Amino acid sequence: MEFPFAIGNYLYKGTKEKGCFGAVAKCVCRRTRQAVAVKVLLNNNISIEKELDILATLNRLPPEKYNIVKFIEYFTSQQARCMVFEILDQSLRQVLKLRTSLPLIELRPITQQLLVSLYGLRTAGVIHADLRPANIMKVHDCRPCYVVKLGDFGHAGYAGRMGCDDVIQPLKYRAPEVSLGYKVTHAADMWSLGCTLTECFTGSDLFCDDSIYNNLRSIIKLLGLPSRKVLKYGALCEELFVPADHYSQWRLKSPEELCRTVGHTPETSESPLENCSTLESIFQDSSLQMASPERRDRMVFADLIKRLLDTNPRTRLTPTEALYHPFVTMVHLANDNSRYSDWARDLMAGSLEGHTTASDLCPPPRSAADQ
Template identity: 30%
Template sequence: MKAVGINADSWENIAANRSAWRSKSRGREADGQPPGAPALHHTRHPSPLRPLREGLPLAHWSLQSQTTLLQPGSQSGLGHYTNVREGFILLGKKGVYKVEKFLGEGSFGRVAKCKKLGTDKVVAIKIVSGSAQTEINLLKELSKIDGDKHNLVKMVDCFRYKSYTCIAMELLDQSLYDFMRERYNQPLTVEEIKTIAWQMIVALKGLESINLVHCDIKLDNIMLVDQVSEPFRVKLIDFGVSDKITNMRTGCLMQNMVYRAPEVHLGLPLDQRVDMWSLGYVLCVLYTGTFIHGWDSEYDIIRAMVNMFDFWSFDQLIPDHLEAAKKREVEQFVDLLKRMLMMDPSKRISPSEALRHPFFTLGRMQPTAGSNNTKPAAVEVHQQHEATQATNVPQRPAAVLQESHKPEKKPGRIQQQRDAIKNHQGARRKRNPATQQNRDFGQRLQTEAEIRRRRF
């Protein structure tokens, strides 16, 4: 079947009828969810129904006027999560946690910032209704590889609270979606994108080593670790819909509809290459500051893909006014995007090939973001304790990353428990000094009685 192109007038008609299409689609199944089910995460994204206009680079588009967000608590079906409130104490397997505040919520649960009592450690606890055993098993599978080296979130603890499952993870800064929204969707520089791209490709390579597929890569699930101390250090989060490569079935519906790979739309055989497509789309959004096609329905997305690859070229992303060296770097980035966004999965670039792409191996010097110092591109990395050991994990470029200090050796598990007990006892003594005085007085009486017995 031959795809039919869409002219400008057709696009105007589509935009005029957008509200009618949305109303009609509410009664249909969306992304495999039955009518009336809670909305999926992609409902918070905009719906830019615009053609690829000639003479207007994608980087000139903006999502600022088109972005609509669902406020916490506005999604249906989440009222039962109000049973867990701020100030609640949650008893975990590895500690006791106090809920300080809620960071956000989605269709599957809420995320709260919690403090581990007796320590200064702060974690993020995902509170899910039900067992969530599948996600817990996948997170345990992730523990087989180094989360810091592979830029993957680490699980700290998991336990049950009434009818909820609580998954404690390391606390990170903010998602790339929130970061882009705060800067009014201003595109990132190529150097900044290079740092993020390298880390995420390393993450995909780590997942591939344990035969896992994330299945939901999007701006919301890529988190900045600490933008102040470690600019553009990122980690991949949310493995709630992840799966083993061997368990992926043909025709299975997965991924956010905006970032969904063509083979998922078309019901073709699936494997780990769906993640590479989603990551390529994320990088394109970071570079342009907008989504490159609409997302009202699968039909609109497939039609936009056909138009994009039939009537539009990636070369439009390369400005003409750049210097020769800068233009060369942008050309390499656009070439990487082309290979990540290949319609045919068999022709799509793999993580290992992507890490050897010239975009990362260019040997020229470039400035580090936030400073005037220069470091070799694609060479500098965050120094870690295991850096001297042989490893198969590729090193990150430090286009915008700062070098971290060598961490101290962490105490053993038993020592950590002893320290936690001492801290807890010290806190109790401070809160109730009278009780400690009584205890000391009782011990003194016992000592004097023992001395008298020895004398007689």
């Protein structure tokens, strides 16, 4: 795909990314000389009115406070629709392609900043509905990858107005209640965050994404059944599950049973982490000493992920609760003077300098002392 030398009031400097929608071009504003990213949409079948409305809402937050990519303007040029954003660096997906995985000391500030983003979205009544590494952008500065912003609101919607059919993100990041046709709430983004953080740490997908059936099978194997309300009211539950009088006795249909329901037998597959006996075992490392700070850090991180991946959306962690989780606050490392703990504190402090912290947003929840 080739662009003209000028795109509206912007001078074309190169292509950052290409996709089925069009491309993202690196440009410079003629008037301000500011570098920007111009998302050029050539597929006229894609509706962007809702996305523009969402972006206008988020710009009123303001986005800088909540680590959200800044939307600058929208215009049309030579039959192409163009959306202009601040220019950022690589996505976490691109970072993972180069590095495979990220250690906890680097993942912690990223976690904190994404929780601030989700807190902002919740304040604005917006559900991202497509949180994954590809939509988390590293801010271009001298620091490696610890300052990030949440972007791509093409599938976002307003809480209370989104239906399950509006969520088209890859299954490996999709909350089970959404796949089962229950309803879409802010809790769905928290589930996606749990899947994303696990992938960033392990370098592997946590759940299958080749079919809803296999995705649910891998979730249930590791985390257990969805909640009672999801099983009772999810539009697709009786298609995929064998019901019983008590929700805990429900079970996922076998491939043969599902074939009798939908007319075909689903192919079975396994995710790379599916053979782990528990969620906690994914984060264990037998080579670490029992009392080592890294081992404690892994245990606390495992607890955060477990609470983000609560199969009951009503009891899943909120952004406020997660911002005060020990993994983010580092209370478990407070009295430790090891090299690991010192490095963790330095990276967190450096990444958050000048950025929003939990105390800037909200007081700790009442249950924080029990976490």
